Amino acid sequence: MEQEIKLFTREELKSRNTREDAILIIHNGVYDVTKFLEEHPGGEEVLLERAGQDGTDPFEDVSHSSDARSLMQQYKIGELVEADRTQNKTAFPQQWSNDTPRELGNAWSSWVVPLALALAATLLYRYLFA
Template sequence: MEASCTRLFTRAELKTRNKREDAVLIIHNGVYDVSKFLEEHPGGEEVLLEQAGKDATEPFEDVSHSSDARALMQKYKIGELVEEDRTQEKTTTPSWTEDKPQEQGKCVLA
């Protein structure tokens, strides 16, 4: 049985990984190598390259990515930030919930 371990990165070592052939993003303390995804990104490669080498959590959440996009991210995850470089995650409800919208305007009067 093979042991699985997560590779840890510092923000300092990721800062220079901001080129087309080596583009890395930090999202929710996870590290993603998006170099091979640049041409496929629906929003264009420029958006990813602009955030490469940085923490892209806020811009990522501002766009309200779908659950499919979030699932696809796992394919590109290469590790996580070291404990001392992690940001504290907010405990707010995400805007991308899959709950069905409540029906409005249907009221039964007795």
Template structure:
């Protein structure tokens, strides 16, 4: 049987913003980032500034990599209680994917349009100035 995650209220988390006890709320999940403060590439100040608060918007604004997102999982300590959860706005919903086949499929289309425009410009130039 799967263990239920520990539930927290925003009220009980709001004071947890020190170097000895720092938590963040991201997408209604609670992360204890105390041990990660020194390792965070953006510096501990960035995490402490949002300590005890919902950091979803700030987290998504930075466009963290899929590696950073998977690293987060080891710091997860629970979820917000249902009454304190915020509906995810599309702008802040997780938008990552490890589907490399899809990324590679889109890669060739990114250079196809400029290539075709270049060929068309060359043909037009030769026609007008020949």
């Protein structure tokens, strides 16, 4: 038998923003992060700052790992009602993973810039102390 998903409105969640009752909305899912506040690597303040509200954009801005995305599933208590859902096309979907291979352009720049700086420092050192 399938478990029924509990639905919430934004209005009923907006007052759930305290240390004793902290709720976040991320990608239209509703998460009770009260027990996670002290464990959050970024500190409880960042969670409490968005408690009772939609935290999708800040969540994606930090680029949480696939492990963090898996961990958050244990805190999910429901979803937003259809009328309150957002279609955030700029955020990555929940299945996104920062463990995906980088594009070739990014791979080049990740070692070319430090190499160029090291070469410039070497030449400057030889010029000044020759």
